[in-house]
Amino acid sequence: MYEQIASNKRRTFVLVLGAVVFLAAIGYVIGVMTSSGPVGLVLALAVAVAMSLGSYFYGDRIVLASTRAREVSAQDQPRLHNIVEGLAIAAGIPKPRVHVVPERALNAYATGRDPEHSSIAVTQGLLEALNRVELEGVIGHELAHVQDRDILVGTVVATLVGAAVLLSEFFMRAWFWGGIGGRRGSDRGGGPVALVLLAVGIVMLILAPIVGQIIKLAVSRNREYLAGAQGAMLTRYPPGLVSALRKIEAGSTIPMHSANNATAHLWLNQPSRIQGEGMGPLERLFQTHPPISERIRRLEEM
Amino acid sequence: MWVWIFVGLVALLVLAAVLVFNRLVWLRNRVDNGWAQIDVQLRRRYDLIPNLVETVRGYAAHERELFEEVTRARTRAIDASSVPDQAQAEDQITHGLRQLFAVVEAYPELKANENFLALQEELTGTESKIAYARQFYNDQVMRLNTLIQSFPSVLVARAFGFAEREFFDIEDPARGPAQVDFSG
Numbered sequence: 304m305y306e307q308i309a310s311n312k313r314r315t316f317v318l319v320l321g322a323v324v325f326l327a328a329i330g331y332v333i334g335v336m337t338s339s340g341p342v343g344l345v346l347a348l349a350v351a352v353a354m355s356l357g358s359y360f361y362g363d364r365i366v367l368a369s370t371r372a373r374e375v376s377a378q379d380q381p382r383l384h385n386i387v388e389g390l391a392i393a394a395g396i397p398k399p400r401v402h403v404v405p406e407r408a409l410n411a412y413a414t415g416r417d418p419e420h421s422s423i424a425v426t427q428g429l430l431e432a433l434n435r436v437e438l439e440g441v442i443g444h445e446l447a448h449v450q451d452r453d454i455l456v457g458t459v460v461a462t463l464v465g466a467a468v469l470l471s472e473f474f475m476r477a478w479f480w481g482g483i484g485g486r487r488g489s490d491r492g493g494g495p496v497a498l499v500l501l502a503v504g505i506v507m508l509i510l511a512p513i514v515g516q517i518i519k520l521a522v523s524r525n526r527e528y529l530a531g532a533q534g535a536m537l538t539r540y541p542p543g544l545v546s547a548l549r550k551i552e553a554g555s556t557i558p559m560h561s562a563n564n565a566t567a568h569l570w571l572n573q574p575s576r577i578q579g580e581g582m583g584p585l586e587r588l589f590q591t592h593p594p595i596s597e598r599i600r601r602l603e604e605m
Numbered sequence: 606m607w608v609w610i611f612v613g614l615v616a617l618l619v620l621a622a623v624l625v626f627n628r629l630v631w632l633r634n635r636v637d638n639g640w641a642q643i644d645v646q647l648r649r650r651y652d653l654i655p656n657l658v659e660t661v662r663g664y665a666a667h668e669r670e671l672f673e674e675v676t677r678a679r680t681r682a683i684d685a686s687s688v689p690d691q692a693q694a695e696d697q698i699t700h701g702l703r704q705l706f707a708v709v710e711a712y713p714e715l716k717a718n719e720n721f722l723a724l725q726e727e728l729t730g731t732e733s734k735i736a737y738a739r740q741f742y743n744d745q746v747m748r749l750n751t752l753i754q755s756f757p758s759v760l761v762a763r764a765f766g767f768a769e770r771e772f773f774d775i776e777d778p779a780r781g782p783a784q785v786d787f788s789g
Contacts, residue, residue: 381723385730392642393737395635395745435729539740 304451311452315459319355322463326351329503336499358462363414363422365462370561372402372424383430386442387423393537394446399423408557409550412569413445414458421449433547440544441571443534453526457569464514465565471507474500527593528601541602552595625761632749636770639742643773646734654679657724661705664715668708675701688771739773746770
C-alpha cells in the first residue's frame with residue numbers, strides 16, 4: 304500500500320511535468336514561427352503552471368462539476384452517509400464528502416488529491432439498485448482508491464486531458480475564424496499566425512488518442528484488481544462487491560450522459576454512452592477497465 | 606580507527622532504536638484513536654436507544670421485559686470500565702436490539718412509522734460503524750502487540766514502557782450453544 308502511494312505520487316509528478324514541457328514546446332514553436340520571440344514560451348509556461356496547479360488543487364471540483372455531481376447531506380441520504388462513514392473508520396481515514404450523480408446508470412467514482420481532500424460520488428441508479436451490503440462493497444472499493452492515492456493520478460489525468468481537448472478546440476477555432484477574417488480582408492491566406500494555429504490544433508488533435516494511451520498506462524488495470532481486493536479487506540465480505548458488480552454488469556448498457564473520455568477511467572465501471580450498446584469501437588480503444596467478469600473471478604478466489 | 610568504527614556502530618544502534626520508538630508511538634496513537642472512534646459510536650448508540658424504546662413502546666407497550674433488558678444493558682455498558690467488560694455489555698445491547706427489531710416485525714404500523722424508520726437506519730448505521738471501528742482498533746492492537754513482542758523491538762518497548770493492549774473481542778456469550786438442562 305505504501306509503495307502504491309509513492310508510485311502514484313511519482314506518476315502524478317511525471318504527468319504534470321510532461322504536460323508543462325509539452326505546452327512550453329508548443330509555446331516556443333508558436334513564438335519562433337510568429338517571430339515574437341520568447342513571449343510564446345513565457346505565456347505557454349504560465350498557462351501550463353496554472354493548469355497543473357489548478358488540476359492539483361481544484362481537480363476534484365472540476366471533475367465533480369463535469370459529471371454534474373451534487374453534494375448530499377446526511378439528512379438526504381442517511382444510508383449512504385452511514386456506509387461511507389463506517390468504511391472510512393475501518394480504513395482509518397477521514398470521511399470523504401459524499402456526492403450523488405443524477406444518472407440512471409449504475410456507477411461510482413472517487414476523486415480528490417489525498418484522503419483529507421477526497422470525495423465519493425455514486426449515481427442515483429446505483430443508490431436505487433443496490434442493497435446495503437452491495438453498496439458497502441462498492442464504497443469499500445472506492446475508499447481503497449482514496450487510500451492508495453489512485454484518486455490523485457486519476458483526477459490530474461482527467462483535468463489535464465480535459466484541458467488538452469479544450470486547448471486543441473481553441474486553436475482550431477482560432478484558425479477557423481482567423482482564416483475567414485483573413486479572406487475578407489486584403490491579405491488572403493491568413494498569414495503565418497493562422498497557419499501556426501492550424502498546425503498546433505492538428506498536432507493536439509492527433510495527440511489526443513496518444514494521451515488516451517497514456518491514461519491507460521497511468522491508470523493500469525492492476526489497480527482495479529488491487530482496489531477490489533483492498534476494498535474487500537475493509538468490508539471483510541467479498542461477496543458484497545461481487546453481487547454489486549453483477550448488477551452493474553447487467554445494467555451496463557444504460558448510457559451515461561455525464562461521462563466523457565477525460566473522466567472515463569475514474570468510474571467504477573467503464574461508462575457507456577450509446578443507448579443499447581455495451582461499448583462502441585471508440586470506447587473499446589479507450590478501454591481503461593478490466594472486464595467485470597475477470598474482476599468478479601478474482602474476488603471469488605479470495 | 607577502531608574508535609570511529611565503534612562510534613559508527615553506536616550511532617547506527619541509536620538510529621535503529623529511534624526508528625523503532627517512533628513506530629511504537631505511531632501505533633500507540635493509532636490504537637488510542639481507534640478506541641476514540643469506537644467510543645464516539647458507542648455514545649451515539651446510547652443516545653439512540655431511549656428514543657427507540659420510547660417509539661416502540663407507543664405501539665407495543667406489552668413488550669416491557671424487552672425494553673427493560675435493553676435499558677439495563679445500556680446502563681451496564683455506560684458504567685463499564687475495562688475493555689472486556691465494555692465488549693461484553695455492548696454485545697448484550699446488540700443482542701437486545703436484535704430481539705427488539707425482530708419483535709417489531711409483528712407491528713406493521715410501527716414499521717411504517719417514519720420516525721421509527723429513521724431511527725432504525727441510524728441504529729443499523731451506528732451498529733456497522735461500531736463493527737468497523739472495532740475492526741480498525743483490533744487491527745492496530747494486533748500490530749502494536751506484535752511489534753512489542755518481536756525482537757529486537759521488544760528491547761525498545763521494554764525500555765520505554767510500551768504496554769500491550771487488549772482486543773475488543775466479538776465473542777458473544779449470549780449466542781453460544783444453548784445449554785439444555787434435563788435435571789428438572
